[in-house]
Amino acid sequence: MKEMTLYEKVANDMSHLIDSGTFSPGDRIPSVRSLNRQMRVSIATVMEAYRLLEDKGLIECRPQSGYYVLSATPRKGAEIELSKPSSRPSTVTVSDLVMMILKDSGNPKLVQLGAAVPNPELLPADRINRAMAAVTRRHGIKNISYEFVAGYDGLRTQIARRALTAGYTITPDDVIITSGCQEAIVLALRVICRPGDTVAVESPTYYNFLQAIEMMGLKALEIPTHPRDGISVDTLRYAIEHNRISACLCITSFNNPLGSCMPDLKKKELVDLLASHDIPLIEDDIYGDISFSGQRPKAAKAFDKKDNVILCSSFSKTIAPGYRIGWTAPGRFRREIERMKSVTNLAAATPQQLALAEFLANGGYDHHLRKIRRIYARHVHLMSESVIRHFPEGTKVSRPAGGYVLWVELPGGIDCLEMYERAVKKGISFAPGPIFSPRQKYRHFLRLNAATWTDDVQAAIKTLGAMAGRKAR
Secondary structure: OOOOOHHHHHHHHHHHHHHOOOOOOOOEOOOHHHHHHHHOOOHHHHHHHHHHHHHOOOEEEEOOOEEEEOOOOOOOOOOOOOOOOOOOOEOOOOHHHHHHHHHHHOOOOOEEOOOOOOOHHHOOHHHHHHHHHHHHHHHHHHHHOOOOOOOOHHHHHHHHHHHHHHOOOOOHHHOEEEOOHHHHHHHHHHHHOOOOOEEEEEEOOOHHHHHHHHHOOOEEEEEEEEOOOEEOHHHHHHHHHHOOOOEEEEOOEOOOOOOOEOOHHHHHHHHHHHHHOOOOEEEEOOOOOOEOOOOOOOOHHHHOOOOOEEEEEEOOOOOOHHHOOEEEEOHHHHHHHHHHHHOOOOOOOHHHHHHHHHHHHOOOHHHHHHHHHHHHHHHHHHHHHHHHHHOOOOOEEOOOOEOOEEEEEOOOOOOHHHHHHHHHHOOEEOEEHHHHOOOOOOOOEEEEEOOOOOHHHHHHHHHHHHHHHHHHO
16 A cells, blocks of 8 residues: 655644544634644645645635635434335336426526536636637638547547546547537447347436436336445346346446445446446546546546446536537447447537637646635535535435535425425425436435535525425424
């Protein structure tokens, strides 16, 4: 095991003091110079230690004031348990419900806690707009021409370079640009599956996955998923032995809605299990860059020895959701996915590809990620604490280590679909639990978007808590 550096030891000591309650949320911790004297280490060491604690979302620096605690161990008993879905494949019936929720998500009169969209104030609007202006001037005709099927080679090169941060190596030729991550997922499902086939999914899982499965006439087999460690590989192994499964679709790093992140060993176990049965893994890695720690988790693709993982991602959660630029590294399915894309939409939009390539090539993306990771960690913590404070006794909240969504379990007897109707009348939207299950389970669960933390959002959480409290009595 790698020996800790001095600054890591200092950070570990301070983390222990925070976890033990010696320093509580909102407390000011010792200044850099104070800790430098107390621990007899250099100022540079303390600065590195505090930077590491910031990356983990434990503290924040307030200009002219010092460092303050953000995060502490959540209230005992408040963590959500392993899900317990049905062990049989089922048809999916969520589209009508999802479309209703999506319609409300576009209503500017509502406080939007439903759609998992990034905080617009944290998007690098000025830099990406300058990049767009630069490529428009420079490329002329190319800017308004097709970048057929695979996409712009400059962007594919940048994606291949960044793959190293997620633990795997690919070449630009291994990448296909898509119109968002969802198109990459749909292309993979269409290539692998036929109507009536079964797809293994996490439970709960992202509702747009379920919509795609429903529209293609496929069946979904829900696999129990832990809010910390992700999908149960043991249960998946049993399911494979007793069902004919055509594909497995997972968000292995910061699942939506749970926020779970599979440890490396479990990712390897998952990849090896599926490869041994020749079942493709469709991996959505869209939240992988938004890790609250300083370490970006490896993608499951990093453990793929047989080109059996179709990795899908995009820049929608970190740079420009409106650009609708995603990508896939489909391994041995590249030829089939290229053909499917050629008859689906032929090519992704060219100007956006050029601008993103320019933005990534000019550097600064990692600095941008460090900034938004700290802020999202703070917002998730603040919303989690607010939910525990204002929602009825017995409420449980997920503890994500990345992304920006929270999965909330309310006391039994509360129907979140009924609560949703009342919330919309009060000017608030959220994502009710049933849309995250093919059988519309999780009726007393809801997902909240914690990307933005404002007075209006804080008031909305308090209102939702009061609604749930009245129903719980």
